[in-house]
Amino acid sequence: MMHMADGPDATLDPADWTQLRALGHQILDDMFDHLEGIRARPVWQQMPDAARDSLRTPLPRAPGSLADAYRSLQDNVIPYTVGNPHPGFMGWVHGAGTPVGIVAEMIAGALNANVGGRNQAPVEVERQVSQWMAALFGFPATARGVFVTGTSIANFMGVVVARTQALGRDVRAHGLAAHAGLRAYASAEAHGCIAKAMDMAGFGSAALRTVRVDAAGRMDMQDLAAQVDADRRNGLRPFLVVASAGTVNTGAIDPLATLADFTRAQGMWLHVDGAYGALGMLAPDVAPLLDGIARADSLAFDFHKWGQVPYDAGYFLARDGAHMLDAFAAPAAYLQRASTGLAAGTAWPCDVGPDLSRGFRALKTWLTFQVYGADAIGRSISATCALARYLAERVAAEPSLELVAPVTLNIVCFRYVCADPERVNREIVLALYDEGRVAPSATTLYGRYAIRAAIVNHRTCRADIDALVEAVLRAGRRLS
Ligand SMILES: *Cc1c(COP(=O)(O)O)cnc(C)c1O
Numbered sequence: 001m002m003h004m005a006d007g008p009d010a011t012l013d014p015a016d017w018t019q020l021r022a023l024g025h026q027i028l029d030d031m032f033d034h035l036e037g038i039r040a041r042p043v044w045q046q047m048p049d050a051a052r053d054s055l056r057t058p059l060p061r062a063p064g065s066l067a068d069a070y071r072s073l074q075d076n077v078i079p080y081t082v083g084n085p086h087p088g089f090m091g092w093v094h095g096a097g098t099p100v101g102i103v104a105e106m107i108a109g110a111l112n113a114n115v116g117g118r119n120q121a122p123v124e125v126e127r128q129v130s131q132w133m134a135a136l137f138g139f140p141a142t143a144r145g146v147f148v149t150g151t152s153i154a155n156f157m158g159v160v161v162a163r164t165q166a167l168g169r170d171v172r173a174h175g176l177a178a179h180a181g182l183r184a185y186a187s188a189e190a191h192g193c194i195a196k197a198m199d200m201a202g203f204g205s206a207a208l209r210t211v212r213v214d215a216a217g218r219m220d221m222q223d224l225a226a227q228v229d230a231d232r233r234n235g236l237r238p239f240l241v242v243a244s245a246g247t248v249n250t251g252a253i254d255p256l257a258t259l260a261d262f263t264r265a266q267g268m269w270l271h272v273d274g275a276y277g278a279l280g281m282l283a284p285d286v287a288p289l290l291d292g293i294a295r296a297d298s299l300a301f302d303f304h305k306w307g308q309v310p311y312d313a314g315y316f317l318a319r320d321g322a323h324m325l326d327a328f329a330a331p332a333a334y335l336q337r338a339s340t341g342l343a344a345g346t347a348w349p350c351d352v353g354p355d356l357s358r359g360f361r362a363l364k365t366w367l368t369f370q371v372y373g374a375d376a377i378g379r380s381i382s383a384t385c386a387l388a389r390y391l392a393e394r395v396a397a398e399p400s401l402e403l404v405a406p407v408t409l410n411i412v413c414f415r416y417v418c419a420d421p422e423r424v425n426r427e428i429v430l431a432l433y434d435e436g437r438v439a440p441s442a443t444t445l446y447g448r449y450a451i452r453a454a455i456v457n458h459r460t461c462r463a464d465i466d467a468l469v470e471a472v473l474r475a476g477r478r479l480s
Pocket of ligand 1: 093149150151152153191193244246247248273274275276302314
């Protein structure tokens with residue numbers, strides 16, 4: 001590039017934007033085409049060795065053309081993703097994304113806002129989302145929320161905030177050395193990230209007690225009370241219950257209102273893992289199942305699951321934002337606040353969570369609500385639950401299929417009945433992946449291997465459920 005007296009010597013911007021502009025428009029069109037035509041392609045296909053090999057290059061030192069790199073992406077990456085935007089994807093609890101999400105990510109990319117703090121509109125957009133969520137969950141005016149990568153980190157924050165609340169801010173300087181006896185409680189169906197959070201927070205996963213579940217997968221209150229009582233009698237200090245609002249295996253919801261009574265009476269913190277289930281508050285037929293969620297001390301959930309916001313968009317909400325400041329705010333000379341100007345405004349997002357530099361996740365969430373409206377998200381949530389009930393009916397009507405767990409929300413665990421169900425159902429799932437029409441996942445429940453259909457996608461319809469049932473029956477007959 002020619003040296004220009006009045007310009008930067010080493011900018012990464014093009015000298016002439018015309019070509020980039022044309023290709024950029026083409027790529028945006030291609031991405032809309034990608035979504036519009038998604039049903040015609042397989043849910044998932046194995047990435048060929050040649051595609052994998054094409055990525056194995058040394059660090060490129062010299063410039064390459066965007067057109068060439070994009071062609072390589074089209075050939076070697078774009079066809080080989082996990083497939084969650086596809087209506088036949090019923091694997092893990094993954095959101096599908098939306099066309100508006102594509103646009104939002106593009107705008108966020110152009111602004112490249114670092115939403116750690118400072119006096120800027122993106123911080124205000126994030127504050128607005130926080131107010132919406134506080135209102136949605138019936139939290140008081142003191143509530144505050146913050147975007148993080150996902151519920152795994154939001155659950156970790158729940159443990160850290162509850163710890164700071166139980167032990168005082170001093171624990172941030174001196175750690176847990178003087179506090180060996182703290183215990184937390186979650187059900188046997190709680191997500192694995194809760195134990196990981198206890199580990200990462202320095203308690204160790206063994207400080208998390210596993211509470212029994214009832215036949216519907218909900219936390220057994222008697223077992224919880226007995227374990228808390230026994231721990232107290234042994235000189236330990238119960239400080240936290242993590243309730244699940246939509247377990248990852250079966251969609252079970254712990255008795256939230258009863259748990260709120262219990263934790264209040266016990267002086268314990270109630271954190272709710274509502275990773276995907278919490279946004280059921282947007283659906284009039286699901287919200288009553290979440291009764292009691294408004295009384296949680298803190299809540300973790302994802303906009304990227306049932307909220308259909310593109311990855312990643314996890315969220316932590318506390319009923320009193322002061323507890324988040326207690327746990328995460330830290331003074332630093334280079335983060336000084338001013339009363340006016342660019343460094344004005346407080347508290348900043350970096351004061352209420354673990355991240356300093358952080359992207360504008362609030363934009364894609366804000367735009368999703370602006371354009372579709374919360375009621376449409378709620379209707380798509382209701383629709384996935386209706387499809388799950390339809391699938392459960394179809395399973396019940398087929399002599400060679402059986403349900404393995406009751407259906408609470410949008411997850412159906414079932415299996416093909418035969419002499420060797422473990423092997424056959426395992427092979428059915430693999431056969432379905434090869435066919436590429438529908439993609440469930442698998443789990444083990446009460447020692448029984450089950451095909452697990454988690455219906456999260458707003459594009460999924462009855463034809464996809466029928467395709468799943470037919471494909472399982474066909475593969476089951478062939479393999480058994
Ligand atoms: C998905 C999920 C998590 C983990 O959330 P991430 O966003 O993947 O980090 C935790 N708990 C439950 C119940 C989940 O469904």
